[in-house]
Amino acid sequence: MLELRSQISGLQMPMKELEQKVKPFGFTIESGWEYDDAYMDYQMADNHGYHFLRIPFSIAVGENGSRDATVVLGMPFLFSHRYQSGLDHEGITAYSALWNQFSSQEEKDTYIDQAYVREGVMLVRELEQALST
Secondary structure, eight states: EEOOTTTTTTTTTEHHHHHHHGGGOOEEEEOOOOEEEEEEEEEESSSSSHHHHHHHHEHHHHHHOTTOOOEEOOOOOEEEEEEEEOOOTTTTTTGGGGGGOOOOEEEOOOOOOOOHHHHHHHHHHHHOOOOOO
16 A cells, blocks of 8 residues: 555545546545445556555545535555456355455555556546646
8 A cells, every 4th residue: 555645635525526526537436435434446457456546535524425425535545456366266165155256365465566656646636636626
């Protein structure tokens, strides 16, 4: 994981406005909800693992998952997860295969290539511009 210092950290805005401004960049918000916080993710690559720019946010006013809620953005960060190539059948039973269909992780927090660091920094700068207007 690599944090990217940004002016968007601490920014407060309506969820509806946040969605409108980040979706054109390719961020997804739907999958990262917890009790009072969530993540928006931008998938940078999917080559022998996953490479993401992630921006956490929390609910300041309103209900979790509501487009009328007001959210506070956290510090953006990059992360990569590498997975073993091929199928990993160790410990898989017919029953557990219903929910466990993936290879085990090769490295949880792997090295982040400088190309992804540059792409992430540029994207965060673009978001700073888009979210400040």
